[in-house]
Amino acid sequence: MSETAVPNHPVEESPFRRFVAEFAASKVALFGLAVFVLIALLAIFANWIGPQNPYDLAQLDIMDGRLPPGSKSVAGYTYLLGTDDQGRDMFSGMLYGLRISLAVGVGSAIFAACVGTTLGLLAAFFGRRIDTIVMRVVDLQLSFPSILVALMILAVLGKSVTNVVLALVIVEWAGYARNVRAIAMVERKREYIEAAACLALPWRRIVFRHLLPNCLPPLIVIATQQVARAIALEATLSFLGLGVPITEPSLGLLIANGYQYMLSGKYWISFYPGLALLVTIVSINLVGDHLRDVLNPRLKR
Amino acid sequence: MFTWLLRRLFQACFVVLAMTIIVFIGVHVIGNPVDILISPEADQAERAKIIAEMGLDRPLWQQYAYFLGGALHGDLGRSFVFNEPALKLIGGRMPATLELAVTAVLMSMCFGIPLGLYAGLKPNGILGRVIMSGSILGFSLPSFWVGLMLIMTFAVQLGWLPSTGRGETAEILGVRWSFLTWDGLRHMAMPALNLSLYNISLVLRLTRAGVRETLPMDYIKFARAKGLSPARVIFVHVLKNIMIPVVTVLGLELGTTIAFAVVTESVFAWPGMGKLIIDSINVLDRPVIVAYLMMIVLIFITINLVVDILYTVLDPRVRLETKA
Numbered sequence: 137m138s139e140t141a142v143p144n145h146p147v148e149e150s151p152f153r154r155f156v157a158e159f160a161a162s163k164v165a166l167f168g169l170a171v172f173v174l175i176a177l178l179a180i181f182a183n184w185i186g187p188q189n190p191y192d193l194a195q196l197d198i199m200d201g202r203l204p205p206g207s208k209s210v211a212g213y214t215y216l217l218g219t220d221d222q223g224r225d226m227f228s229g230m231l232y233g234l235r236i237s238l239a240v241g242v243g244s245a246i247f248a249a250c251v252g253t254t255l256g257l258l259a260a261f262f263g264r265r266i267d268t269i270v271m272r273v274v275d276l277q278l279s280f281p282s283i284l285v286a287l288m289i290l291a292v293l294g295k296s297v298t299n300v301v302l303a304l305v306i307v308e309w310a311g312y313a314r315n316v317r318a319i320a321m322v323e324r325k326r327e328y329i330e331a332a333a334c335l336a337l338p339w340r341r342i343v344f345r346h347l348l349p350n351c352l353p354p355l356i357v358i359a360t361q362q363v364a365r366a367i368a369l370e371a372t373l374s375f376l377g378l379g380v381p382i383t384e385p386s387l388g389l390l391i392a393n394g395y396q397y398m399l400s401g402k403y404w405i406s407f408y409p410g411l412a413l414l415v416t417i418v419s420i421n422l423v424g425d426h427l428r429d430v431l432n433p434r435l436k437r
Numbered sequence: 438m439f440t441w442l443l444r445r446l447f448q449a450c451f452v453v454l455a456m457t458i459i460v461f462i463g464v465h466v467i468g469n470p471v472d473i474l475i476s477p478e479a480d481q482a483e484r485a486k487i488i489a490e491m492g493l494d495r496p497l498w499q500q501y502a503y504f505l506g507g508a509l510h511g512d513l514g515r516s517f518v519f520n521e522p523a524l525k526l527i528g529g530r531m532p533a534t535l536e537l538a539v540t541a542v543l544m545s546m547c548f549g550i551p552l553g554l555y556a557g558l559k560p561n562g563i564l565g566r567v568i569m570s571g572s573i574l575g576f577s578l579p580s581f582w583v584g585l586m587l588i589m590t591f592a593v594q595l596g597w598l599p600s601t602g603r604g605e606t607a608e609i610l611g612v613r614w615s616f617l618t619w620d621g622l623r624h625m626a627m628p629a630l631n632l633s634l635y636n637i638s639l640v641l642r643l644t645r646a647g648v649r650e651t652l653p654m655d656y657i658k659f660a661r662a663k664g665l666s667p668a669r670v671i672f673v674h675v676l677k678n679i680m681i682p683v684v685t686v687l688g689l690e691l692g693t694t695i696a697f698a699v700v701t702e703s704v705f706a707w708p709g710m711g712k713l714i715i716d717s718i719n720v721l722d723r724p725v726i727v728a729y730l731m732m733i734v735l736i737f738i739t740i741n742l743v744v745d746i747l748y749t750v751l752d753p754r755v756r757l758e759t760k761a
Binding site: 276279280281283284287288290291292293364368371372375376377378388391395398399403406407410413414417418421 | 452460463573574577578579580581582585586588589592593600692693696697699700703704714715718719726730733734737741
């Protein structure tokens with residue numbers, strides 16, 4: 137409600153405030169959110185936080201290659217998490233890698249959400265032909281595992297950041313479309329849609345201004361889970377050497393680089409990027425799990 | 438039933454046809470077929486000869502007919518790297534992948550069902566909660582990372598298990614299998630566990646949900662009232678009813694497991710189809726890529742068809758007429 141509400145209870149009336157209060161009730165979810173925000177900040181400000189620019193060859197010294205964590209460099213500062221085979225500081229490398237992993241994960245999830253939501257809404261609103269076509273494509277897509285679809289696309293198109301994002305969008309849109317359609321099918325039968333239709337509003341306005349906002353809460357939950365999945369899938373593809381090119385290494389590629397040294401006991405090159413990946417995915421999942429409880433009206437007390 | 442089967446088969450053929458078109462477009466229209474199908478080492482005269490031979494100067498629909506004709510005869514080109522027919526190469530690697538995937542699915546039952554049963558019977562116990570939290574990790578951890586950690590722990594630090602390869606194999610019916618020798622089993626333990634981790638979590642959750650659902654049922658109460666031992670109630674009356682959905686889901690998951698074997702095989706250098714496709718993509722051995730894609734689509738459509746048919750046979754409640 138607005139500021140004209142009774143001054144004693146303005147806090148409880150606002151749905152957003154209520155949502156924040158309910159979300160904050162879970163310490164685990166708050167912790168997950170805090171960790172994720174920290175990771176995002178680290179990734180965004182990698183230039184300032186990282187002690188060296190890992191892709192500026194002038195700053196690297198091959199003599200520093202494969203040093204264990206805590207070693208001193210030739211230039212004098214300490215490598216907190218050791219160095220890789222090129223003498224790069226692993227900590228700086230991870231910050232830059234996180235940046236690419238997050239950008240690809242979040243970016244593809246946003247694109248996929250736009251495509252999938254639009255198609256799902258249209259399928260639910262118009263039904264008949266459009267519904268049949270969209271849902272058949274979704275069924276076909278979901279009958280193949282995500283890794284296989286991504287593999288096909290990257291095998292045909294070749295590897296680059298754009299193609300990875302494209303592959304992730306193609307893998308993910310179907311999930312959004314199916315879920316959004318299911319929600320919108322229920323909402324479409326409600327009175328407010330009928331009322332909007334009686335006012336002879338154009339369909340675009342009904343779909344995007346009336347139907348869409350009411351489908352948003354479940355959509356947010358799906359989007360959170362999909363971001364985590366996209367980051368994991370991107371890391372897997374990069375680990376297989378099909379993802380981002382070697383000039384823009386994400387966490388997955390850093391792990392792949394360290395793989396051959398791991399067998400000789402130099403664990404840190406693979407271990408720490410893997411740990412960063414793990415913490416990122418788990419923190420997003422913690423937030424997502426709790427969001428699902430908060431936003432699901434059936435679980436409301 | 439017969440018309441339904443016919444319609445379903447027709448649909449499957451249609452999907453295969455659609456996939457050949459997509460792969461054909463991918464190879465011939467988006468990429469340059471001359472680069473893709475002819476080895477980069479060929480000189481100018483050889484190139485011209487092969488282009489004329491393969492009909493790459495002809496109109497597109499004729500080229501597609503040529504490609505489709507080759508595919509129907511099981512001819513999808515020769516590998517540049519191994520200089521062998523691509524399909525034969527993949528066929529040779531398939532047993533390794535199948536044995537890994539089947540072992541992983543069996544392992545997921547061996548671990549998933551007992552753990553799920555325990556978590557379902559004692560949902561509020563500490564161990565029950567630990568199992569459930571563990572299953573969330575099984576879903577969300579990237580499998581290649583788990584594989585690396587397994588290697589680091591059991592191969593590098595403890596030295597209990599070999600880290601890569603397939604080990605000794607024994608031959609049956611002209612095909613080499615690892616599971617017949619002790620050394621092969623030792624090599625298979627880690628990759629199979631890695632591949633089954635997702636399925637273990639899945640089976641565990643299905644079993645737990647099934648137990649929670651079945652326990653309050655009247656026939657369970659009746660079995661108890663009859664004085665049957667708790668073990669008999671759980672293992673005969675409860676478990677029997679849970680097995681139907683678990684087995685159905687695992688059947689469907691077999692295809693996904695074969696696809697995800699790509700990751701596990703790369704981590705453990707397991708010489709199956711998945712390792713082959715990744716290596717082929719990295720050296721641009723395109724006939725093998727095309728053959729693999731066609732092959733895996735065929736496997737998938739077959740699995741989906743068989744599961745659909747089995748489902749309708751096993752569960753008479755699924756009415757085929759209404760499904761149309």
